[in-house]
Amino acid sequence: MVGATPPAEPEPEHPPAPEQEPAPEHPPEPEQPPAPPPLPEDAEIARVFRQEYGRAVAVLTRILGDIGLAEDAVQDAFTAAVQRWPAAGTPPSPAGWIITTARNRAIDRLRREAGREDRHAQAALLQAAGAGAAAATPEELLLDELSGEGTVDDDRLRLMFTCCHPALATNAQVALTLRLLGGLTTAEIARAFLVPEATMAQRLVRAKAKIRDARIPYRVPQGAELPGRLQPVLAVVYLIFNEGYSPSSGAGPVRGDLCREAIRLGRLLAALMPDEPEVQGLLALMLLIESRRAARLDPARRDGDGGVVLLADQDRRLWDRGLIAEGQELVRRCLRRNRPGPYQLQAAINAVHSDAPAAAATDWRQILRLYDQLLDAAPGPVAALNRAVALAEVEGPERALHLIEGLGLEGYHLLHAVRADFLVRLGRPEEAAAAYRTALELAGSAAERAFLESRLRGLKAWDQEA
Amino acid sequence: MAQYLLSIYQPVGPAPAPEVLEPIMRDLEALNGEMKAAGAWVFAAGLHPTDSATVVRQQGSEVMITDGPFAEAKEHLGGFTVIEAADLDAALGWAGKLTRATTLPVEVRPVQH
CATH class of the missing domain: 1.25.40 (Serine Threonine Protein Phosphatase 5, Tetratricopeptide repeat)
Structure with missing residues (x-):
């Protein structure tokens, strides 16, 4: 039965880099201990937390001009939600409630600290007061902050570019993106990358301190600067996806979450940067690979091989047709645009696989041509x-x-x-x-x-x- | 605005030949002029080789004086520029010009204020 051994599944082009710890980590700064993970008890609050955390932190970062203050404020707001929502009911706009409450808590907190002549707090207070000075009531503030979804989404895009700034190490970029935009807890990220939680907490504290001290800007790069800055953003999203798809070692329940989170971030980027073909290509690539998850990792299908099923051996009825259709449509749009790049080409290769009703029907000549192009674009x-x-x-x-x-x-x-x-x-x-x-x-x-x-x-x- | 220290690192060894050094010094002077015109320039200096360095440190109640640089290394601080910039991206922009002009790596560090 080994006679016609099937080809290996096309693997992601960048094997996930093993965690490389730099020299001994310094202990976290005493004045900025790692924020404790919030403990949303209510299932509804947990859902809102997962869905809205990144949005709330992004908006608050703009209002307060500081990621650490923004995180503290959003944590405060979720703590308040845990106390209030179970009895009072979930507010009509949970995200608006969280953002408004976080802003108010931040201003309260800053007023207290400004009294102690903390210049940092005073600056942030000035900025916060300026951002919503005209809005006296929560409803007005809500309108102010959420009137255009566009504003909030722009905030998230800005935060993404801050988290993936090239002045930060790749492992810090990944951790920050999952923490701030994905709303994963420090413990979850540590588990996913098989490092001790204290190490991950320190990595996050140091990265946030660098953003603050070196003044890494909170904005989307424009013009000639954009292509170079977009590259690490895409690389971080794909790294998160790969780590979920083929863990570099061990196994953990969070891994499937990483794929979903990467696709969520990919969708956000694709929606916010519709004219960047590589952004569309990355989303298509992730969707097409994800479409085969059930067929690739079905432990019940094969005994003894731990659940990895090669592409050629996969039961193609298990492929997710919805994801394939979406991925292929994105690939077609990329082809029409005709500005190929490595992510688009990898997506196109996966689209050819998705087209074949059976492994034997795969158009390998087409795939070979695409690999030739890929090697030209990204040797x-x-x-x-x-x-x-x-x-x-x-x-x-x-x-x-x-x-x-x-x-x-x-x-x-x-x-x-x-x-x-x-x-x-x-x-x-x-x-x-x-x-x-x-x-x-x-x-x-x-x-x-x-x-x-x-x-x-x-x-x-x-x-x-x- | 914030200030950043741009440190230029150079390998230990003899200075480059004049025909190599001259265009570099010209580029550097032009860049200093550009920084001044943009209001970014605060201070800049080139340093004599580490052979000329002396280390002073307290030992008990005494002050010890020893010959040589603080740390022996293959690369050492050859010069520096202090600039004023709105954020890290602006500082990195100037650092990019500095590394092109000097052909040497440049470390960017924010100044505490």
Whole structure:
């Protein structure tokens, strides 16, 4: 049954970087301890929290001019909601209530601190008072702040560019984006990236301190500056998605949440930047990969391989047709625009896979052409590896096997898995077994290891029969 | 407005040949002029090599004087510029021009105020 080994699933182009801790972390600054996660007890409040936290922090950051103050204010507002809503009922506009309450609490808090001659607080108070000075009642303020959804969305876009500013390390960009825009708790983010919660808390505190002290601006870059600044924003969203889709190690319940969160952020970006084709391409790419989740990770379907099902073996009836249709429509719009980029090309490759009613019907020539374009636009060893997989489908594995040597991916388990697959098809089972064993040593997650073990067992069974 | 220290790091070793150094100094002077015209320039200086450095530190009740730079390193502070800028992006813009003019890496740090 190993005879026609299917090609490997096209993997994301950037394997998630393993967490690299810089030298010893400094203890958090005493005056700014990590904010305790809010404890929304009511299910309705928890839902509002998850949905509106990022929006509220973004608006309050604009009003107060400081992320730390904004977070404190929004935490205060949710604490008030936990006390009030269960008895008084959920207000008609929960987001408006949270934002209004947060603003009022922030002004109260700043008035107290301004009395202690805190220049920082005084500056923020001036800014806050100026932002809503004319609005005396909560309703007026609500109108003021929420009159145009556009304003609030612009705030979130600004916050995204602040969180993903190139002056911040990538792991800090990811953590800030999930914390401030996703509303994930520090504990959840720490679990998702397998670092101790204290480490993650310190990372967030330091990143926020840098934003404040170095004055990282809160605005969407314009003109010539935008393309360079957009790149890390897209990279962070895709990194979050990848970490959810193929965890670099271990497994955790938060992982599916990471994919959903990345898609949510991707949708927000796509709605706010409709003229940026790579933003649309990234959303299409995530939707098309996500559409195969049920078919790829169904532990009940196969025993012994821990639930990873290769693209060619997937039950295509389990694919989410709605997500595919949405992703393909975005890809078509990108094609019409004809300003290709790496995310659009990867989305197009996934769209070709989604088109095939069965694995054997896959248009590999088209996929190979797209990989050629991708390597032109964004040369990289992982893209070259995936191109080799497509090449093996078009013309057999011989030349492809030669091409993947010397890519410099010896530490990447998928290189060895692909190599093993090629060797099986070339009738060289002993070398294939050795390659699978190398892949096994390097594989991070339990699911991937279990899958490779089942391949290795299949190979031995086949060898004994022969 | 805030102030930022732009530190220019240069490798240890002899100064570049005059034909290399001259265009750099010209570019640097032009950049200082541009910073002044924009109201961003506060102060700038180039430093003598670390051979000329002396370290002074308190030890008990004494003040110790020793020869040499504070830390031996492959790169050291070769000069610096203090600028006034609205935010980090504006400071990074000037730092980009400074690194192009000097062909050396520049560290940007906000000044406490």
